[in-house]
Amino acid sequence: QETNTKPTCENPIGAWKNDSGSTLAIDTLDTATGKITGTYTSPSGGGSSSYPLIGWVNDAIVDSEDLCKTCKTNNAKVISFTVRWGSIGSITSWTGKCQKNENGDPVIKTLWNLVRPNTNYDWDHILTGSDNFYPSSN
Numbered sequence: 113q114e115t116n117t118k119p120t121c122e123n124p125i126g127a128w129k130n131d132s133g134s135t136l137a138i139d140t141l142d143t144a145t146g147k148i149t150g151t152y153t154s155p156s157g158g159g160s161s162s163y164p165l166i167g168w169v170n171d172a173i174v175d176s177e178d179l180c181k182t183c184k185t186n187n188a189k190v191i192s193f194t195v196r197w198g199s200i201g202s203i204t205s206w207t208g209k210c211q212k213n214e215n216g217d218p219v220i221k222t223l224w225n226l227v228r229p230n231t232n233y234d235w236d237h238i239l240t241g242s243d244n245f246y247p248s249s250n
């Protein structure tokens with residue numbers, strides 16, 4: 113029996129999972145400011161602990177006026193959040209957008225930067241990648 117409803121782009125509160133099995137849990141959304149808080153768990157890299165996250169969501173009305181040649185009609189919710197990896201010492205920030213895919217299912221597509229305090233080289237502190245997050249029921 114499913115006790116939690118899955119998150120959507122409109123109401124992102126709930127659990128989202130990426131392809132490597134990490135869980136983005138958005139616990140609070142302040143609709144007045146767009147501030148979000150929650151926790152992040154990354155079995156690949158971050159172990160089994162959950163780490164706190166804070167971030168923002170934002171959006172704008174759909175530009176859909178008929179015959180409006182300058183309208184920008186591709187609308188997405190935008191999101192950014194940052195995780196502080198406790199004693200691991202790193203910080204990751206994800207920035208992306210939430211839209212429905214071709215099946216009508218919501219997807220958060222992001223690019224991330226991970227910064228690590230201790231590395232072997234000066235150039236090795238900042239890693240960049242991408243993560244897609246899908247609604248999860250837990």
Ligand SMILES: O=C(O)CCCC[C@@H]1SC[C@@H]2NC(=O)N[C@@H]21
Nearest residue numbers: 134154157158197200202204226
């Ligand atoms: O290894 C570290 O310094 C901390 C854990 C980092 C895990 C990274 S953050 C970006 C990527 N997306 C994930 O869900 N996990 C990895």
